[in-house]
Amino acid sequence: MEDISLQSRIDVLTEQQVLIQDSAVAFIAQDEELKKTRESRFVQPGYDQQTWQEMAELGWLGFLIPEQYGGIGLGFDDLHPVLIQLGKGLLPAPFVATAVVAASVLVNCDNEAIKKDRLPALVSGAWKPALAWQETQGQMSVEAEQLRIVDGKLSGKKAFVPDAGGADDFIVSAGGDKGTELYLVNKGATGLTIDYEQRIDGGFYARLSFDQVDVGELLAGTDRAEQVLESALDEGRVAASVELLGVMTRSLEITVDYLNQRVQFDKPIGSFQAIQHKTVDLFILSEISRSVVLQTIALLDGDASAHDRAVGASQVKARCGDAALQITKSAIQLHGGIGYTDEANIGLYLKKAMYLASWLGNATAHRARYAELTL
């Protein structure tokens, strides 16, 4: 499939980025037909354990984790070619939820013993944490309100925890007398009930119900918990946006390919001007998204303030969420009938976009947050 993005025309990658990109391209090429993606759909844990292990072997799980904890300690700059390929290949693996968001909380938390013990296991693929912070639909504040700590016991609920089925432990935010704290709670803890619901992309969200569950290990107290959480979520938003960029880029490639092949009224449909202009508009959207992605990863790797990182994260998630939905849904339209079958892969891209665009705040939520932060 031809690369129609402007990356090779106008952007420059470092040598290291090229190496990383090549390895990621090769990795997703192994399952170009998306067989593993299809097999993992709607079957717990909603992703492929073997793929996860292979990613660990490539060192990807430790990208953002400092060397002292067994990782490689690189930045988003070097990670982004991997994230783009994850999106292009619809890789059935909870990379962002686990190796970005949960990893970020652990790396920035205050429990050195846990960090030393668990982070190397995360990097090796042997151990997977899942972050349970959200309580209500559309929630953007990191303050824990519903899940309460009383006498060292957790009671309440968490919702929208992605990819919990394969997780070993939960990172849980909970509200005490003085504010929000973060704990590491074992998945098998007494009093913890887990319900799963199918996501549209074939993965699962979990709802956690806590009934007098032992708090487990403290990761961050009220002085830092919200800040650690906010930072991890913003990194997750950016990473999800990069993955969305991959989703939209491949969707466009598949679509342009189809427009060249499919003949109607004795001409390839890609020769019709109305189709061309529509496709051009989608292309522009994808490149606008790429620009914001590149700008935002530079921001995350720099020394921007938490405020500026939040602004950047909302800017990029708003753009990529909208653009990915616009592009994938239009891709269905441009495919015609075949696009509406489960057999055609293009539909899988739409569904991935629907999940990633709505996770950690959709475009509407992020525009509102952006306005609040900047006006």
Added chain:
Amino acid sequence: MEDISLQSRIDVLTEQQVLIQDSAVAFIAQDEELKKTRESRFVQPGYDQQTWQEMAELGWLGFLIPEQYGGIGLGFDDLHPVLIQLGKGLLPAPFVATAVVAASVLVNCDNEAIKKDRLPALVSGAWKPALAWQETQGQMSVEAEQLRIVDGKLSGKKAFVPDAGGADDFIVSAGGDKGTELYLVNKGATGLTIDYEQRIDGGFYARLSFDQVDVGELLAGTDRAEQVLESALDEGRVAASVELLGVMTRSLEITVDYLNQRVQFDKPIGSFQAIQHKTVDLFILSEISRSVVLQTIALLDGDASAHDRAVGASQVKARCGDAALQITKSAIQLHGGIGYTDEANIGLYLKKAMYLASWLGNATAHRARYAELTL
């Protein structure tokens, strides 16, 4: 110019409507080149006095005025073919402001002597009132707040009074101790200052400043003034919408004509699919507008409640305001460079749409009003 509207394809006019329409078509055909429209621009009173007199002779000024006051006493049903042609011909005459809005206030007011005296003069073209109700930009409530009555004297300001330059008297809403009242104030009254500003279409808005001006004749007291006003404004909104329908219909005709003639890349530009689809979307907008117009004039002519008339007026003004702007601005784009010259008539349609869409509440304001009235 070919009629491309669906009117002849799917709508049925009564014999009387056909007669009225024919006479209106013939009337505007006299100035197909819009010479009078151009001559009247930016020159007080911003319209053509002779055209007004001719309209009086055709009986149009008395359409909505009962026979007992010298009018013909017909409904919007019969008036609408005239209003459409006014829009199509960009007729330089303050028909809606004077013969619909101001006339409605007078017809529904409580001062029988004034009605008997003035309405026949309005019908004959000998006398023109202008309604001054609005005080602030974007105002939708008819309550008079700024212009106050103290001891039989008016003090304060009115704004956005259209076509006041040729008016003889002002109908003024003013706030007293117990609420809003309506008065007829002579244009030459002591203490009344008038400032004009150019509208984009070449007409004028007036700002009135009252400094201890004698109240003049009472038209309606606090018990009925707001109701009379609201009803007149809603009729004005509907009438302006019908005029906008004429504006958009003719803009489309002119544009389709141009698309057939203008050759680029060795083909008429109307043969390019992207141009065709864009034009089709404009056409759909114009027909959707026509449907709402037809529905709303039936509503006005029926026995709908004031609430339902308000809902209908906001529905039609929101649609026609938006559609007319969308169509006329796209018409400029479809014309290319020539569309941006003052020489080409298409620009006059854009400017008329800008004025009519923003007068008496633009689409945004009417959607908000619709939501308030229906949710």
Added chain:
Amino acid sequence: MTEETTNQYNAMDDDEFRAMVHTFYVENYPQELRFSPHRMHWDEIGDWYLTLSKQGWLTPAWPAEYGGMGLDANKLLIFMDVGESYGVGRTPDMGITMVGPLLIQHGSQQQKDHYLPKILAGEYIWCQGYSEPGAGSDLASLQTSAVRDGDHYVVNGHKTWTTLAMDANMIFMLVRTNKEGKKQEGITFLLVPLDTPGITVRPIINLGMHDEFAEVFFDDVKVPVANVVGGENKGWTIAKALLGHERIFIGSPKFAILAMSRLKSMAKSVGLFDDPIFVERYTRLQLDIEDLFATYKRFVEVLKRGGNIGPEVSMLKIWNTETQQRVTELMMEAASEHGGIQGGIETEEGLVRAAGEFIGSRPSTIYGGSNEVQRNILAKAVLRLPG
């Protein structure tokens, strides 16, 4: 149905007729099948087909002489409208809406006598074999061939997007009987029992994970020449006229209205009406639907006057389907994380599946002549823009 009953229906006061139909639905239509979000299979909706059949109400548009209700345009619209408002689901109705009118107009006496009663009785359930993998928007380029061999044809080819083929035992299809000349001129209409040897039906799972469609494969399928309708190579004209019959129905705002009512339920349940930004978007869509409805009624007036609707009806299809999509887009956006979940949000009016609605509204702009094709039609046939 007798001529007499037909006359009686058509003479009824509109409101009375409306009430009669409504009452019948309330008393007979299964509550749990109201407003079904997907197209129902025979095992769900078959009983209802038979109930209507027994009542004589299965074929409201057929003339009484063929066992139809014989409703006039006005009563027919009321009949449809009551059904839509009550959320009555579509049966596998291709025999009723397509094959019946086809045979009544173009069938031989023998064909009418054979097929119509079996449609009425629910014995023959039909599916439509028009589209092919290579012939979507460009239907006339179809390739499935029928080669004459004595008193039968041998059919080979591949049909797709065949709605509810798994529920049907009959297919009415377009086949190519002549490969020379204009592609529109070598097409023939055939009626084929699906149990004829050589036919394979394979369901297609759609993005909503339903099997509403199927592919139908023909491998040396023998079809008697007597099963041709309207004569060899006459299929295209007939098929086009048949599509005309249905055109007003694809313009009905029912899907957009239904989607809007689900959005409203969800908005109430989630408390979205307190959010001015949501209210503004909701109002825009509400007005789009109201204005569409006003336009739809303008077209319906034509039918009521006994007139014909031309290519301009394409505008209804465009506005209707695109409005419906905008509604489900707002629904998905307003559902936040639920926009990425299979399940739904609990509301007083039942579960609203925002993501499912969003996906379910996608094909409306593709099927029945894609909206791109509809725009081509309007440009050429209504605006008369140059080729």
Added chain:
Amino acid sequence: MTEETTNQYNAMDDDEFRAMVHTFYVENYPQELRFSPHRMHWDEIGDWYLTLSKQGWLTPAWPAEYGGMGLDANKLLIFMDVGESYGVGRTPDMGITMVGPLLIQHGSQQQKDHYLPKILAGEYIWCQGYSEPGAGSDLASLQTSAVRDGDHYVVNGHKTWTTLAMDANMIFMLVRTNKEGKKQEGITFLLVPLDTPGITVRPIINLGMHDEFAEVFFDDVKVPVANVVGGENKGWTIAKALLGHERIFIGSPKFAILAMSRLKSMAKSVGLFDDPIFVERYTRLQLDIEDLFATYKRFVEVLKRGGNIGPEVSMLKIWNTETQQRVTELMMEAASEHGGIQGGIETEEGLVRAAGEFIGSRPSTIYGGSNEVQRNILAKAVLRLPG
């Protein structure tokens, strides 16, 4: 400007250079001409042309040997950027941006020696004779003819959309010197004094009621053969390359940013930031502009690296101009009745004419290659979709 000064500028620290330019603007550019909403005529902005000339800053992109500043890509961008931020108006700059580069690359030594100093001195003010009434988006179909007659050409025809022709005394134009073969291949570049007998200039009043453009009529106009640049029938290639130079500038988000800042002034003045619906729309546009800006910077990086920008730059033009239009549409809608008035709303930053801004932003999607043509380019040259 000397080679030395050029080297000194290019070697300066970016911030230092920026500060130097800014200071010069503050001290020398007339306050009342900042952020002019219309293109200024010579009688308004001519003095500034001469001020820049005296400073040696008139032609920042020309090499030092021809009297230019000789800035490298990076410094050039800073130079432009400071001007835009401060609201410095465009001079009648066709000689600077078009004719100069044209002659430096394709002119004879004699032409360089004659024309370049007169441009620098403000003696020759140029306008561009490309478009014709029948050749807008399809520029190559131009008809204005130049027929060789001894040592001169006789030019006949009609140019239009000639920016600031009334201020110019010279025109550089494309003429047809060969009517056979491909239409692109018979076009020649000519330099013509506007006071040559037979030339008539007629201003065109635009929708904003300004006379920024003009038509230029040629009636048996004699032009010496020495005024050809780049050889007979070589005009098309040269003109296309010349347009390439400017492409990044039509993609600059400056117009959209300027419109947004006016919207902001108006919103503050009218109190619109208390309206959540307005805030939502404003934020959408703000993000459109921020994201455009991020994209623009990505393209600028290419120039800074010394690279070339290809047809993909069309996306900047599309996004930029359409965003600008969306901004002025919101401005007009938010201005209520002022959306229909010539005058403006008073704000702390001066008068904001919502209706005027709306109208003024219309041609941006038409000129410089209409957005339809830009989309054609992207479809073919970047996405490589079939003909």
